[in-house]
Amino acid sequence: MIRAERKEREFNARRAEILEKAEKIFAAKSFHDVKMAEIANASGFSIGSLYQFFTGKEDLYTTMVSEKLDFIFSEIRKSTETAKGLIDMLETLIDAHLQFVENNSDFLLLFIKGEKVTLSESMTELHQRLTDSYQKHITFIENLLKGGMETGLLRNLPLRDMAESLFYLIRMASVRWMLMPTKESPRSKKGFILDIFLNGVKNHDK
Amino acid sequence: MIRAERKEREFNARRAEILEKAEKIFAAKSFHDVKMAEIANASGFSIGSLYQFFTGKEDLYTTMVSEKLDFIFSEIRKSTETAKGLIDMLETLIDAHLQFVENNSDFLLLFIKGEKVTLSESMTELHQRLTDSYQKHITFIENLLKGGMETGLLRNLPLRDMAESLFYLIRMASVRWMLMPTKESPRSKKGFILDIFLNGVKNHDK
Amino acid sequence: MIRAERKEREFNARRAEILEKAEKIFAAKSFHDVKMAEIANASGFSIGSLYQFFTGKEDLYTTMVSEKLDFIFSEIRKSTETAKGLIDMLETLIDAHLQFVENNSDFLLLFIKGEKVTLSESMTELHQRLTDSYQKHITFIENLLKGGMETGLLRNLPLRDMAESLFYLIRMASVRWMLMPTKESPRSKKGFILDIFLNGVKNHDK
Amino acid sequence: MIRAERKEREFNARRAEILEKAEKIFAAKSFHDVKMAEIANASGFSIGSLYQFFTGKEDLYTTMVSEKLDFIFSEIRKSTETAKGLIDMLETLIDAHLQFVENNSDFLLLFIKGEKVTLSESMTELHQRLTDSYQKHITFIENLLKGGMETGLLRNLPLRDMAESLFYLIRMASVRWMLMPTKESPRSKKGFILDIFLNGVKNHDK
DNA sequence: AATGAATGAGTATTCATTCAT
DNA sequence: TATGAATGAATACTCATTCAT
Incomplete structure (x- = not known):
């Protein structure tokens, strides 16, 4: 109807x-x-x-937080769709991530500054939902890297460790910018992150 | 008297x-x-x-948090005193950090799980104190790395970016272990962290 | 139409x-x-x-309570129509009353257990309606007893006191059964009530 | 100390x-x-x-109600201590009860007018406490009557039925007076109650 | 006539902090 | 100095009733 x-x-x-x-x-x-x-x-x-x-204030809060984070992660992933080749994809991923940080710093500070509360029972659920969002994102990065490993571009390191390393390098730049915002966009760190990460994981023998 | x-x-x-x-x-x-x-x-x-x-509950809380974090950071730094050479020092630093994570996960989860609160006015002060602790630690790492840069072992990258990169790679392993504790100590990630970090920042031409 | x-x-x-x-x-x-x-x-x-x-919740409640009580009282009175003679009538009245208690204990517990509320304004009205129902019933019993007094069977006592005494003796058995229901029907108390009431009010000289 | x-x-x-x-x-x-x-x-x-x-509003209410009722019942019982002989005792009991009704009608109306609430869990407890108070009082009356039965003054009727009958006859007068207070004290009904009760239960053969 | 989404007034309870003893 | 009884501000949530559709 x-x-x-x-x-x-x-x-x-x-x-x-x-x-x-x-x-x-x-x-x-x-x-x-x-x-x-x-x-x-x-x-x-x-x-x-x-x-x-x-159902209540806690539900409103946890729903807002988890849906928003889900949205941001999925938009970041979507941005890589048009990129060709691993390095281009990684560059796009980093850039998109930092751009979302720049545009949503108020929201993301909730996580950085610890402006959360222990929401009794809801907290457990929220934490689970956030973890799920994060895991999904990490898995996506793993899959990107897997391609590079198969072509021999990347060394044969644990995928999850690599994926999380990249994520945490991006986080480093994100947190620094959110806590000490500069006129310069956080995206200016894209080059450094890509450089150190690739050098860290790539196959130097080739 | x-x-x-x-x-x-x-x-x-x-x-x-x-x-x-x-x-x-x-x-x-x-x-x-x-x-x-x-x-x-x-x-x-x-x-x-x-x-x-x-002076009150918030003071008690913020004092506890900042003094404890100060203590942990300073103990980590102290551990490097006996090491010789940059790589040995970095290895010791990573190892000591992960060991403290392993031994103080209850306390450190306060930061990771966001089980903090916005303590109105005190929050600003606590945040400042935590930031100071962190900056001091990052500066310490910068000084370690500066030596390596001077000897040509490390590339000529921004010191602060390098230092924070190392810190965030350690944090990656810390958070993973705290949220999903395994029988295996988080210290088992020491090798990976050192590997990826050094490859990331070292001078491959030499 | x-x-x-x-x-x-x-x-x-x-x-x-x-x-x-x-x-x-x-x-x-x-x-x-x-x-x-x-x-x-x-x-x-x-x-x-x-x-x-x-008109609202209170009206729904008070209407339900007063109409149901009216119905029960009037059915009890109706039951005496076929009885012949005072004693037979009283016996029937007591029996019918106790039978209604047995069959409507859920409803009547509203009164006994005090599971009522003070319904602000409506309460006054409900209270009045319940009182009217009760008065009508007491008057009916008075009229039964008046006949017995005229024949000299009953002593010359205040009619209202006698009528209410009978009503409260029935109530005693009703409340006892409702609060502590036994397999035995409350109607088994009919004999005792009739005995004590008649001995209490009858003319022993005759 | x-x-x-x-x-x-x-x-x-x-x-x-x-x-x-x-x-x-x-x-x-x-x-x-x-x-x-x-x-x-x-x-x-x-x-x-x-x-x-x-512990809360309900506790305050239920405590007040049950302690007050306990007090009233126990004072009524205490009043009979100086009386000699069954009839004197019953007369004193009735009189004391009606006097308490006269002096505490505001409180006792709580019970009569149903000005109670269903206090979720507390209600069960309150109801139990009230029932206990009542049972204790009825038992006291039973013991008075038992003496009269042993001397042959009273007929061999169930003690509890007799005791509750007396209580409900007193209640009849109490309720009537509370709902329709007159200048005349409820104690004026003492004679009628004693008369009808004694005639109802006494041994007329003797 | 029938519906049911939208309204918003109203209150018990907790607990950090104080200060008289 | 130490105590712990007394304080009182501050807020989420419910649900009878209404009225636009």
């Missing part, structure tokens, strides 16, 4: 709107300093309506 | 005792789930007495 | 259906634990429709 | 003071209409202090 479809679309649109406003608010204060009334007000809904979309 | 000295010694001993018990408690629960009464009880002091040593 | 009649019949049938389901629900939980949505669901109506039959 | 004793005395005095004020307040409104802040205010304590004496 078309009417049910429209309802669902509207429901999702409203839900997204709340999530969007909530992101801004949670980015600015700690969990405990954010009031439900504030989110309700900012998103143009009544307090009661918030509870039609989320 | 000798009496004043003894008093100060006793004061410091009691303060340290509180901090030690607090560490265990904060490691097990979130900041908001820890009650002052619990810390008072565990450390054998009255609630009121806690306020003779710390 | 016949159509208006049918409409009214249907209206009353629906209303009765809601009342019937509500009785079961209110019998199982306290007023505040019963949700309008639950009643709507159980009776197959939408929430909004409930408000076509009752 | 004398200091501990004084502390306990003071604790109990404060607790009693809260209970006393709470009784007046709960007598005037329904459970849900009474605010903790109101009780705190009326008793001269801070809100937080209330929670040092009681």
Whole structure:
């Protein structure tokens, strides 16, 4: 039935709107300093309506965090689709990642500055969801690197260690920029990261 | 006056005792789930007495966190004193770091799992203290690497980037082990880290 | 117009259906634990429709309680219609009352266990309606007893005191059974009640 | 230690003071209409202090109700101590009961008018405590009557039935007076109750 | 007539901190 | 100095009722 479809679309649109406003608010204060009334007000809904979309404040928070992180990771991965060749792909991956950092530093600071709370039971679930997002991303990088290993470009090192090493080198640049933002974009570190990583893992004998 | 000295010694001993018990408690629960009464009880002091040593709960928490982290970093640095040569020093540094991770995972999980809170005003101060600890450590690593650069062993790359890269590679192994502890010590990753880092930064032309 | 009649019949049938389901629900939980949505669901109506039959939750509750109590009292009285003679009538009255207790204990426990609430304004109205039901019933018993007094069988005692005494002796057996239900029917107390009441009020000189 | 004793005395005095004020307040409104802040205010304590004496609102309410009822029943029983002979004792018992009704009608209306709430879990406990108080009282009456049965004054009827019959006859007069207070004291019904009860249960053959 | 999504007022309870003893 | 009883501010969530469709 078309009417049910429209309802669902509207429901999702409203839900997204709340999530969007909530992101801004949670980015600015700690969990405990954010009031439900504030989110309700900012998103143009009544307090009661918030509870039609989320089971409570913790659910609203954890949903926002995990969906947003999922989105960012998946966009980063999507960016590599047009690249040709391993090195080009890695370069694109690093660049896209740093660009998202630059554009979403308010949100990502939630993770860096520890502006999270232990959300009793929800925390376990959130932690699991974040870990899943991360693992999915690491696996994607592993698959990129696997190609390079097969062609002999890369040394025969543990895939996961390599993939996480790249991720943490990107993280280094991300965190530095987020904590000490400079006029220069974090993307300027792309070259260094690619250089040190490739030299670190490539086959120098060839 | 000798009496004043003894008093100060006793004061410091009691303060340290509180901090030690607090560490265990904060490691097990979130900041908001820890009650002052619990810390008072565990450390054998009255609630009121806690306020003779710390100005409040946040002060107690931030003091504990920053002093402990300071201690760990400084112990790691101290471990390199007996090593000879850059590579030996780096190897020792990595090994000592991973060993501290292995022995203090409860405490360090406070940082990894985001089980921190935004402590309104204190947060700024804590964040500053943690950043200072970190910078001091990074500077120490920079100085190690500077030697290698001067001898031509290492390429002419930005010192800070190199130092932080090493730190983040160690962090990669630390976090992985803390979130998914295995029987195998995190120290088993020492070789990989040293390998990829040195290959990444060394002068291959020589 | 016949159509208006049918409409009214249907209206009353629906209303009765809601009342019937509500009785079961209110019998199982306290007023505040019963949700309008639950009643709507159980009776197959939408929430909004409930408000076509009752002005609100309190009205629904008070209507249910008073109509049901009215019905029970009137059925008890009706049962005496076929009895001949005072003693037979009293015996029938007691028996019918205890039988209704046995068959409606869930509902009647609302009164006994105090599982009622003070319904702000409605309470006054409900209380009045319940009192009216009770007074009507007591008056009926008074009229039975008046006959016995006129024939000299009963002593010349205040009618109301006598009537209420009988009612409270029945209540004693009712409450005991409802709070501590036994396999034995509460009707087994009929003999005792009749005995003690008649001995209490009859004319022993005759 | 004398200091501990004084502390306990003071604790109990404060607790009693809260209970006393709470009784007046709960007598005037329904459970849900009474605010903790109101009780705190009326008793001269801070809100937080209330929670040092009681675990919560329900505990405060149930404690007040059950302790007060216990007190009233035990005072009624105590009044019979000076009476000589069964009939004198029963007369004293009835009189004392009705006098307490007259003096505590606000409190006792809590039971009559159903101004109670279903206090989730606490309700079960409260109900049990009230039942225990009641049973204790009925047992006391049974023991009085047992003497009369042994001397042959009373007929050989079930003790519990007799005892509860007397209690419900007193209740009849109590409820009537509480719902329709007259200038005349409920104690004026003492004669009628004693008359009808004794005639009902005594041995007329003797 | 029927629906059910949206509303928003209202309150018990916790716990860091204080300060009289 | 040490104690721990007293304080009181601060907020998520529920659900009866309404009214646009």
